[in-house]
Amino acid sequence: MENAVSISHLIKRFGSHTVLEDISLELAPGTLFGLVGLNGVGKTTLIRLLLGLLKPDYGRIAVLGHDPWRHATDFYKQCGVVLENDGFWGNLTVAENLKIFANAKQIAWSAVREYLDECWSAFPFITLGKKVKHLSRGQRMQCALCRAFMGWPQVYFFDEPTIALDVAAYEHFYGLMRKAHERGGSAIISSHQLETIDTLCTKIGILQNKVVTLVSGTGRQEGSAEWLVAASDDLRWGRIIERVTGSLAFFADGAWHCTMDEPARIVPELIRRLVEAGCDLYEFRPKTQSLKDTVRVFYQRGN
Amino acid sequence: MRAVVQVIRNELRIFTASDRSTFFIYAVLILTWSFLFSVNTFEKDDASVMLWWIFFSVVISGNFSTTIFVLERTSGALEVIITSGFSRRALMLGKILFVLGVSIVMAWFCIGLAFIGRTFFSSMLSSYFIAPPKTYMGLYIAASFMNAAFGAYFSIRLPNPRLVSFAAVLLVGALVSVYYGISAIMPLSPWILAVLFCAIGALWLVLALREFESERVTRPITN
Numbered sequence: 001m002e003n004a005v006s007i008s009h010l011i012k013r014f015g016s017h018t019v020l021e022d023i024s025l026e027l028a029p030g031t032l033f034g035l036v037g038l039n040g041v042g043k044t045t046l047i048r049l050l051l052g053l054l055k056p057d058y059g060r061i062a063v064l065g066h067d068p069w070r071h072a073t074d075f076y077k078q079c080g081v082v083l084e085n086d087g088f089w090g091n092l093t094v095a096e097n098l099k100i101f102a103n104a105k106q107i108a109w110s111a112v113r114e115y116l117d118e119c120w121s122a123f124p125f126i127t128l129g130k131k132v133k134h135l136s137r138g139q140r141m142q143c144a145l146c147r148a149f150m151g152w153p154q155v156y157f158f159d160e161p162t163i164a165l166d167v168a169a170y171e172h173f174y175g176l177m178r179k180a181h182e183r184g185g186s187a188i189i190s191s192h193q194l195e196t197i198d199t200l201c202t203k204i205g206i207l208q209n210k211v212v213t214l215v216s217g218t219g220r221q222e223g224s225a226e227w228l229v230a231a232s233d234d235l236r237w238g239r240i241i242e243r244v245t246g247s248l249a250f251f252a253d254g255a256w257h258c259t260m261d262e263p264a265r266i267v268p269e270l271i272r273r274l275v276e277a278g279c280d281l282y283e284f285r286p287k288t289q290s291l292k293d294t295v296r297v298f299y300q301r302g303n
Numbered sequence: 304m305r306a307v308v309q310v311i312r313n314e315l316r317i318f319t320a321s322d323r324s325t326f327f328i329y330a331v332l333i334l335t336w337s338f339l340f341s342v343n344t345f346e347k348d349d350a351s352v353m354l355w356w357i358f359f360s361v362v363i364s365g366n367f368s369t370t371i372f373v374l375e376r377t378s379g380a381l382e383v384i385i386t387s388g389f390s391r392r393a394l395m396l397g398k399i400l401f402v403l404g405v406s407i408v409m410a411w412f413c414i415g416l417a418f419i420g421r422t423f424f425s426s427m428l429s430s431y432f433i434a435p436p437k438t439y440m441g442l443y444i445a446a447s448f449m450n451a452a453f454g455a456y457f458s459i460r461l462p463n464p465r466l467v468s469f470a471a472v473l474l475v476g477a478l479v480s481v482y483y484g485i486s487a488i489m490p491l492s493p494w495i496l497a498v499l500f501c502a503i504g505a506l507w508l509v510l511a512l513r514e515f516e517s518e519r520v521t522r523p524i525t526n
Contacts, residue, residue, distance in 0.1 A: 053382055076385075087382065089380065103309055205404050
């Protein structure tokens, strides 16, 4: 089966400025790929290259087996897109805007109505007769998302899709993305909102110094994990923790820090030993490194 | 072909949904020009008549080109519609044909109003309505085509695409000046100017087709 996205030795320059340098990436069908990076590193450029809006200077790109730069209309019919600008005509109503895009994708209006009833009936702004210029920024973004999922395409390109969304719309987007995923859809989501990336994506890449590095997100670390034992700073507890876990324990930020390889076996034993020794244990949990921490460390190393 | 028709229909839908002020401005424009045509141009066959027609085409097609090509590019609508499945070629041709079609319709509105005015005020005017010479209509259509193709090409090539309609005025002005300069030495048929407009329009069209296939058309405009 063909990869959803295949990038090989991609280079993109604007004049003498190289934005992307020798990027290679393979995304299997059904992958939800989160792309993060600082402002101006080239995330939008990469998405625009994958959509055939920009031409690579070197290298090969294939999306669903198509070369995007060939601008095949059939290729675009399999894409759902949210870009920086929503591209709506403000003087047209939501329905008129959606009709234009449905026509371009050759989706029957009856099918669009069915999709709207099924997925967007809880959102009253999708009153089809309302002019887009009278919608708020967040509502316009929801319209853009509504347009992107129309016809359930095979691959989605989202550039900051959750910007300006309220909590309900945020969760609705998650729901739609999961639904698309169940239908075999793949996605590339570029966002500064790391929670979105961490919650949704099955694969995450950080774009920095012109290259994409794959990283793991929350709870995806392998090997020994760090744990927090919230108790007083009595050294006796530190000694017990070290003895049971076999790792070095240190007290910081109101808790003992340690690592353990087999938490299923060690945690009950450690709790029992600490309680027997008279420790007032009030919290015991794994210290999960958030994607935010991972990304921050990555940026610090890179700079 | 079907995609081109679809693009024209979309453009028509977008135009008809414009604010009332847009229609008001066009109405004033048509009224003004119809008055000019009504009182001093139809029965004459001199340079001023021709200039009025050419200038009208610059105003109408230049303005529509700005809306259709430039604003859509600067607002980001163009790249979104490209990624929705319209072919770039169909988009460009559809838009040019729409500009041309609207220009012709506006011209006929003017002629119609001029005819009514002429009939109504015939007692006050020196002569009755005479249909505009085919030469001038040909010239008008050729100029509109050139301006539309010019808008398509220069909306991409100009560093500041908002200057497209101003640049169109300069181009037409230059061509007309050359024509009149040569005419002063040896008489030239207005058809020659029409053919020149068509030839230059065809050149812009070919170049615009190439630009629409390039990445420049979807590059963000920074100024």
